[in-house]
Amino acid sequence: MPYPAVAVPSAEAGPLAGLRLAVKDLFAVAGYRTSWGCPTKLAMSEAESGTAPAVQALLDAGANFVGKTHTDELAWALYGLNAHFGAPINPAAPDRIPGGSSSGSAAAVAAGLADIGIGTDTGGSVRAPASFCGLWGIRPTHGRASLAGCMELAASFDTAGLFARDAGTLERAAAVLLGPDVADAPAEPxxxxxxxxxxxxxxxxxxxxxxxxxxxxxxxxxxxxxxxxxxxxxxxxxxxxxxxxxxxxxxxxxxxxxxxxxxxxxxxxxxxxxxxxxxxxxxxxxxxxxxxxxxxxxxxxxxxxxxxxxxxxxxxxxxxxxxxxxxxxxxxxxxxxxxxxxxxxxxxxxxxxxxxxxxxxxxxxxxxxxxxxxxxxxx
Missing domain, CATH: 3.90.1300.10 (Amidase signature (AS) domain)
Structure with a gap:
C-alpha cells in the first residue's frame, strides 16, 4: 500500500533477525493507517497509536517491517482482486489471480520483497494464495494466534496466518507467532x-x-x-x-x-x-x-x-x-x-x-x- 514510510522499530537480535516482514492491511501498525482494503475506511482512518500483538511479536523477534499489503475489500473475498486499490501481480504466474484476501502479503513474499508475510485466513485467505503463488503457508488452529488490533470479519473462523518461500522460514516465524504446541504427540504421523x-x-x-x-x-x-x-x-x-x-x-x-x-x-x-x-x-x-x-x-x-x-x-x-x-x-x-x-x-x-x-x-x-x-x- 502506498503509505508514507514511517519507522517501525524491531529488535536487533532474535530468531527472525534479518528477515523482512510484510503485513496485511487489516492489522494495526503504529504510525500507519489501516484501510481494510476499503477506501471508505481509509478515509476515516488515523495513524495507529499501537501495533497488533501478532505483528509486534514478529518485530520483537527481529523481523524488519517493509510495508503494509493489499487485501480484498473488508477481507471478504478469495481472489485478490480489489476494485479500488487494484490486484497484486502473482509473481509465480503473472497472468493468473494471486488469491485473496491476503493477496498482497502472498505476492510480496513470492516476489522476494519480503521473507515473511502475515495475513488472515477466514475461509481460505492464506491457504488459497499460498497454493496460487507457490508458497508455504499456515492457517493455525482457530484461536491459536492473537487477532487483537486486527479487523474482524467472522470471529468463529478468523485466524492469523503466515507465508514464506520455504519450510524453514515458516517454521521460524510460526514458532514466534504460535508458541509451543499444547501437548506432545507421537513423532511419526x-x-x-x-x-x-x-x-x-x-x-x-x-x-x-x-x-x-x-x-x-x-x-x-x-x-x-x-x-x-x-x-x-x-x-x-x-x-x-x-x-x-x-x-x-x-x-x-x-x-x-x-x-x-x-x-x-x-x-x-x-x-x-x-x-x-x-x-x-x-x-x-x-x-x-x-x-x-x-x-x-x-x-x-x-x-x-x-x-x-x-x-x-x-x-x-x-x-x-x-x-x-x-x-x-x-x-x-x-x-x-x-x-x-x-x-x-x-x-x-x-x-x-x-x-x-x-x-x-x-x-x-x-x-x-x-x-x-x-x-x-x-x-
Missing part, C-alpha cells in the same frame, strides 16, 4: 487419505496429488458430513455470513459505503439470514468438528488438497469467476469448520501455474504439523 476430498480433483490435479503422497501408506477415510461437500460448504457460508452480519454490516450501514460487485451479493445474502439459519448451520458444524477430532486423534495427519485447481487467468470469463470460489470452498471449509490447522506447500504446476497441497492435523498440533511437512515435503 498416522497418514490419512480423505477419499471424498480427493475425489473432487480432476485427473491432472490428482496426478500431482499422487506424485506427492503416493509413496506414503495412508488409511482411506471419508470426512464430509451427511449431505457431502455441499452441506459443509452451505454451513460454512451461513455461519461466516452470520458472523459478518454482526461485525461488518454495521460499518457498511453506518458509512453508507458503495458496494463493489461481489461484495454486494455477499452482503445481501448475510442480511437475509435468520437465527434459525445460524442454528441449522451450527447443527452441521459441531458434529462435523467432533467427527474430525475423532478421525485425527492425537497423531492423524490428513493428506489434503487445498483447492481443486491452479489459479485461473485474470481475464477469465464471468462464469469462471462465479464458479471457482464455490468449488474451492468445498475443500477449504474442512479445516475452517473443524477449527483445525492446515499447512500448505508447493506441489507442482498446472499449465505453468502453481498448485499446492496440504496437511491438516489435530487441533493444537500446528508446530508439529509444520515440522512434519518440512521433513517429508521440503523441496
Amino acid at each position: 498416522r497418514w490419512l487419505m480423505p477419499v471424498d476430498m480427493v475425489a473432487r480433483l480432476g485427473p491432472e490435479q490428482r496426478a500431482i496429488y499422487d506424485a506427492s503422497f503416493g509413496s506414503l501408506v495412508a488409511e482411506p477415510v471419508s470426512v464430509y458430513p451427511d449431505g457431502g461437500a455441499e452441506a459443509l460448504y452451505d454451513g460454512f457460508r451461513v455461519l461466516q455470513s452470520c458472523d459478518a452480519k454482526r461485525s461488518i454490516l454495521p460499518f457498511i450501514d453506518a458509512t453508507g459505503m458503495p458496494l463493489a460487485a461481489g461484495l454486494d451479493e455477499r452482503v445481501a445474502f448475510a442480511r437475509g439470514l435468520t437465527e434459525a439459519d445460524e442454528a441449522a448451520a451450527n447443527a452441521v458444524r459441531e458434529p462435523f468438528a467432533a467427527a474430525m477430532d475423532a478421525i485425527l486423534g492425537a497423531d492423524g495427519v490428513l493428506l489434503a488438497p487445498v483447492v481443486h485447481d491452479a489459479p485461473f487467468r485474470r481475464d477469465a470469463g464471468r462464469a469462471v469467476f462465479d464458479a471457482f470460489r464455490h468449488e474451492a470452498m468445498k475443500l477449504l471449509a474442512v479445516a475452517g469448520m473443524a477449527r483445525l490447522p492446515q499447512v500448505v506447500f508447493p506441489a507442482g504446476t498446472l499449465d505453468g501455474a502453481p498448485f499446492g497441497l496440504s496437511l491438516i492435523g489435530p487441533r493444537g498440533s500446528d508446530r508439529r504439523l509444520l515440522e512434519i511437512a518440512g521433513r517429508f515435503f521440503r523441496r
Whole structure:
C-alpha cells in the first residue's frame, strides 16, 4: 500500500533477525493507517497509536517491517482482486489471480520483497494464495494466534496466518507467532487419505496429488458430513455470513459505503439470514468438528488438497469467476469448520501455474504439523 514510510522499530537480535516482514492491511501498525482494503475506511482512518500483538511479536523477534499489503475489500473475498486499490501481480504466474484476501502479503513474499508475510485466513485467505503463488503457508488452529488490533470479519473462523518461500522460514516465524504446541504427540504421523476430498480433483490435479503422497501408506477415510461437500460448504457460508452480519454490516450501514460487485451479493445474502439459519448451520458444524477430532486423534495427519485447481487467468470469463470460489470452498471449509490447522506447500504446476497441497492435523498440533511437512515435503 502506498503509505508514507514511517519507522517501525524491531529488535536487533532474535530468531527472525534479518528477515523482512510484510503485513496485511487489516492489522494495526503504529504510525500507519489501516484501510481494510476499503477506501471508505481509509478515509476515516488515523495513524495507529499501537501495533497488533501478532505483528509486534514478529518485530520483537527481529523481523524488519517493509510495508503494509493489499487485501480484498473488508477481507471478504478469495481472489485478490480489489476494485479500488487494484490486484497484486502473482509473481509465480503473472497472468493468473494471486488469491485473496491476503493477496498482497502472498505476492510480496513470492516476489522476494519480503521473507515473511502475515495475513488472515477466514475461509481460505492464506491457504488459497499460498497454493496460487507457490508458497508455504499456515492457517493455525482457530484461536491459536492473537487477532487483537486486527479487523474482524467472522470471529468463529478468523485466524492469523503466515507465508514464506520455504519450510524453514515458516517454521521460524510460526514458532514466534504460535508458541509451543499444547501437548506432545507421537513423532511419526498416522497418514490419512480423505477419499471424498480427493475425489473432487480432476485427473491432472490428482496426478500431482499422487506424485506427492503416493509413496506414503495412508488409511482411506471419508470426512464430509451427511449431505457431502455441499452441506459443509452451505454451513460454512451461513455461519461466516452470520458472523459478518454482526461485525461488518454495521460499518457498511453506518458509512453508507458503495458496494463493489461481489461484495454486494455477499452482503445481501448475510442480511437475509435468520437465527434459525445460524442454528441449522451450527447443527452441521459441531458434529462435523467432533467427527474430525475423532478421525485425527492425537497423531492423524490428513493428506489434503487445498483447492481443486491452479489459479485461473485474470481475464477469465464471468462464469469462471462465479464458479471457482464455490468449488474451492468445498475443500477449504474442512479445516475452517473443524477449527483445525492446515499447512500448505508447493506441489507442482498446472499449465505453468502453481498448485499446492496440504496437511491438516489435530487441533493444537500446528508446530508439529509444520515440522512434519518440512521433513517429508521440503523441496
